[in-house]
Amino acid sequence: MRIDRTHRSWLVASLAIFGVASLLYGVYRVPFAAGSMGGTTAGLAFGSAGFAFMIFAAMLGARKRVPVYRFGRAQTWMRGHLWLGLLSLPLILFHSGFRYGHGLTAWLMTLLIVVVVSGIFGAALQHYMPRVMTREVTMETIYDEIGHVRAQLLEEAEELIKQATGGEKKVAAGAGEPDSSAPAIAVMDEVAPLRNFYEQELKPFLERPGARGSALGDAAQARSAFAQLRTLVPASLHTTIEDMEGICEEERQLTRQRHLHLWLHGWLLLHIPLSLALILLGAIHAVMALRY
Amino acid sequence: MLFEELKDIQRQPDGTPVAAEDLLRLPVFKDISPQFLKKNANATVWRHFRRGDIVCREGEFGSTAFYILEGKANVALATPMAHVKAQGRPGGFLAQLTSKLTSRLTPRQEDRREDEADRRSIPIDAPVDLAYDHPVAELGPGELFGEMTCMNYYPRSATVRAETDCTMLEMLRNVLDVLQKSKAFRAQLDETYRRRALDSHLRDVSIFRGLGQEFIDHLRDRVELLRFAPGQMICKQGDPADSFYLVRLGFVKVSENYPGGELVLAYLSRGDYFGEIGLLGGGTRTAACSALDHVEVVRISAEDFRAMVEMYPEVRSGLERAARERQEANQERLRMVRSVPLESFLAQGLMEAQSLLVLDLEKCTRCDACVTACADSHDGVTRLVREGLRFENFLVATSCRQCRDPLCMVGCPVGAIRRRNSLEVIIEDWCIGCGLCAKNCPYGNINMHSFAAQAEDHEHPGQKKAVVQKKATTCDLCTEHAEPSCVYACPHDAAHRVEPRDFFAGTLGQRVGKTGRVRT
Numbered sequence: 001m002r003i004d005r006t007h008r009s010w011l012v013a014s015l016a017i018f019g020v021a022s023l024l025y026g027v028y029r030v031p032f033a034a035g036s037m038g039g040t041t042a043g044l045a046f047g048s049a050g051f052a053f054m055i056f057a058a059m060l061g062a063r064k065r066v067p068v069y070r071f072g073r074a075q076t077w078m079r080g081h082l083w084l085g086l087l088s089l090p091l092i093l094f095h096s097g098f099r100y101g102h103g104l105t106a107w108l109m110t111l112l113i114v115v116v117v118s119g120i121f122g123a124a125l126q127h128y129m130p131r132v133m134t135r136e137v138t139m140e141t142i143y144d145e146i147g148h149v150r151a152q153l154l155e156e157a158e159e160l161i162k163q164a165t166g167g168e169k170k171v172a173a174g175a176g177e178p179d180s181s182a183p184a185i186a187v188m189d190e191v192a193p194l195r196n197f198y199e200q201e202l203k204p205f206l207e208r209p210g211a212r213g214s215a216l217g218d219a220a221q222a223r224s225a226f227a228q229l230r231t232l233v234p235a236s237l238h239t240t241i242e243d244m245e246g247i248c249e250e251e252r253q254l255t256r257q258r259h260l261h262l263w264l265h266g267w268l269l270l271h272i273p274l275s276l277a278l279i280l281l282g283a284i285h286a287v288m289a290l291r292y
Numbered sequence: 293m294l295f296e297e298l299k300d301i302q303r304q305p306d307g308t309p310v311a312a313e314d315l316l317r318l319p320v321f322k323d324i325s326p327q328f329l330k331k332n333a334n335a336t337v338w339r340h341f342r343r344g345d346i347v348c349r350e351g352e353f354g355s356t357a358f359y360i361l362e363g364k365a366n367v368a369l370a371t372p373m374a375h376v377k378a379q380g381r382p383g384g385f386l387a388q389l390t391s392k393l394t395s396r397l398t399p400r401q402e403d404r405r406e407d408e409a410d411r412r413s414i415p416i417d418a419p420v421d422l423a424y425d426h427p428v429a430e431l432g433p434g435e436l437f438g439e440m441t442c443m444n445y446y447p448r449s450a451t452v453r454a455e456t457d458c459t460m461l462e463m464l465r466n467v468l469d470v471l472q473k474s475k476a477f478r479a480q481l482d483e484t485y486r487r488r489a490l491d492s493h494l495r496d497v498s499i500f501r502g503l504g505q506e507f508i509d510h511l512r513d514r515v516e517l518l519r520f521a522p523g524q525m526i527c528k529q530g531d532p533a534d535s536f537y538l539v540r541l542g543f544v545k546v547s548e549n550y551p552g553g554e555l556v557l558a559y560l561s562r563g564d565y566f567g568e569i570g571l572l573g574g575g576t577r578t579a580a581c582s583a584l585d586h587v588e589v590v591r592i593s594a595e596d597f598r599a600m601v602e603m604y605p606e607v608r609s610g611l612e613r614a615a616r617e618r619q620e621a622n623q624e625r626l627r628m629v630r631s632v633p634l635e636s637f638l639a640q641g642l643m644e645a646q647s648l649l650v651l652d653l654e655k656c657t658r659c660d661a662c663v664t665a666c667a668d669s670h671d672g673v674t675r676l677v678r679e680g681l682r683f684e685n686f687l688v689a690t691s692c693r694q695c696r697d698p699l700c701m702v703g704c705p706v707g708a709i710r711r712r713n714s715l716e717v718i719i720e721d722w723c724i725g726c727g728l729c730a731k732n733c734p735y736g737n738i739n740m741h742s743f744a745a746q747a748e749d750h751e752h753p754g755q756k757k758a759v760v761q762k763k764a765t766t767c768d769l770c771t772e773h774a775e776p777s778c779v780y781a782c783p784h785d786a787a788h789r790v791e792p793r794d795f796f797a798g799t800l801g802q803r804v805g806k807t808g809r810v811r812t
Binding site for chain 1: 654656657677678679682781785786
């Protein structure tokens with residue numbers, strides 16, 4: 001989600017809540033110069049509010065599971081997740097009196113910090129990465145279709161090389177008169193660099209696009225490799241080389257798309273499980289603290 | 293018995309090739325070369341059906357035509373006469389909150405859609421059309437059905453069942469092709485068409501509903517039945533308009549030429565018509581019409597047409613109104629095309645849409661929440677593909693891409709898919725669910741949706757059985773809700789439903805003009 005002008009009202013409200021909470025903490029903190037206790041009325045209020053914000057933030061996952069239910073727009077839930085989730089950190093710090101604690105409370109504080117930091121990191125990624133992806137991956141496809149598109153590119157490349165070598169065979173067949181064997185061999189020699197390039201560079205690159213060491217994986221190196229190839233084959237094959245360059249470019253873009261997609265969504269593998277653990281342990285802490 | 297000659301013919305078991313000598317005894321084969329029939333000995337076979345047997349089922353693919361020699365067959369559409377409509381659950385506040393859209397089959401009487409055809413008959417691949425209200429008809433000796441399937445390999449358009457014990461000839465395309473060139477056969481087919489289908493075809497054109505029976509009887513013998521080979525031009529854009537045409541068989545491509553390309557407006561199929569506008573004022577053709585496959589049309593001459601409009605003033609006023617609307621639309625389209633760069637032509641197609649779903653790629657995290665929401669809204673069948681035309685940082689994920697060449701329309705055996713005036717696709721109630729349009733659409737924008745339905749149980753006459761009926765569907769923008777589900781479910785404020793003219797003119801107008809970059 002892009003953090004832009006449309007978040008202003010949420011920012012203002014969050015700052016207001018933070019301001020009020022800070023004021024109240026200041027008022028509450030002073031009489032307890034020896035250290036505040038989370039079990040006091042004010043401490044419980046901060047803790048409850050902070051935990052309530054965490055639960056609301058966690059409910060975004062549940063909300064996404066029922067996308068068609070008209071419980072408020074998903075966008076509103078996401079903004080609430082971002083801002084109220086962020087607010088939960090200072091509120092819990094106020095609840096604990098900025099003490100780290102030990103045992104369960106220490107784990108909770110660690111989890112909270114990691115979850116909030118990972119959330120901020122994820123929000124930053126979701127702010128910037130879509131623009132990067134739109135700019136750099138002009139041939140974007142649906143992520144789940146990448147494998148299928150890759151297979152199609154490989155087929156296309158194979159078809160190109162077949163047509164190029166098929167043209168070679170026709171020329172060789174046409175030149176099959178007894179005294180024209182020299183030109184036929186010459187034609188076959190002219191196409192050989194293209195075929196070799198396909199077998200040694202292009203095909204391995206398309207079959208294992210993520211593999212290191214391929215010149216075609218880098219745009220600048222690929223450009224110079226294709227430029228060199230052009231000098232080795234007749235002009236009639238330059239169109240084929242252009243098509244191959246196009247296939248390579250698309251393959252590189254698919255690799256880039258995959259890479260960016262993993263960044264855009266990979267952080268959730270940390271954020272979500274830790275958030276659930278935070279909620280669970282937070283509930284246990286609340287029960288234990290209140291009961292005992 | 294229609295064919296007295298059948299008495300002299302030795303009947304062979306079902307599936308046995310018909311001997312050339314036996315075929316030549318039949319009047320319709322008398323012009324056919326005996327050598328041809330001998331060379332193609334296995335191309336025509338005997339078919340015997342007992343009462344109640346199914347000859348062919350709607351939606352099945354085939355490659356043969358049937359010619360009835362004896363007996364009667366019943367031709368009907370088993371598909372429910374209804375289109376797919378997504379509706380929310382009625383109820384109070386809580387019901388509205390948790391309301392999922394449910395797709396159900398809704399007949400025309402309950403849900404009238406914009407630009408829905410007011411057709412009373414359904415064109416099928418037989419010498420008769422089926423009435424919308426009661427889609428059942430009878431075929432008898434001397435009648436041919438399955439021509440389109442045989443010539444063009446389209447799916448069967450209806451279910452044919454033997455009403456009495458029947459004897460038929462089942463033939464392949466090479467035999468039918470030769471038969472269609474035979475004068476005797478053509479005369480019989482033409483006579484059957486004039487007697488059984490011309491009336492309903494004319495009356496299906498809403499403007500002509502007021503025609504008296506005596507005038508239709510007058511027209512019956514005066515109309516000309518013409519055949520066109522695939523690719524053949526029927527009339528060119530700019531030609532003087534001098535005839536009115538009804539499509540009897542095949543698909544006619546209607547296209548307009550613009551600077552830089554051709555725009556296919558429609559594929560007309562059996563029962564559709566063209567050419568009426570030019571006849572009123574002696575104008576010129578505003579579009580080119582060509583045969584997409586093997587086409588037969590009914591031509592009404594200018595003279596008969598003028599007699600008709602003089603005799604029936606309400607027909608004239610209806611035609612003038614239609615002509616005015618069509619010309620205004622043409623002028624508007626031409627003006628828009630001329631005012632934008634060549635590369636933006638596809639944008640023009642999108643401008644015609646009623647509404648567009650646009651994704652802002654600079655906000656979209658590619659989480660597919662929109663697609664999931666669409667599937668959840670439509671019983672698990674998504675109608676949204678997060679891919680489409682890109683304009684700068686916007687992706688237009690429309691349900692229908694308003695293709696220049698709407699391949700979805702080609703081959704529909706019952707003419708159920710067509711374009712509205714806004715160029716969006718509408719699928720009529722009589723879609724038989726064959727899936728050809730979904731296969732033909734290169735963008736996957738047409739989906740087949742399964743419904744539980746009741747159908748006649750032919751093994752137990754009088755009883756019904758539960759069947760799964762498929763219907764073609766496209767995005768309906770969740771009209772039951774204030775916002776489409778995809779937009780509502782987007783957590784990143786990336787999905788928007790926009791009015792296309794405002795979007796392209798206001799948001800993109802300048803940028804599209806400057807960059808001219810359009811990515812397909």
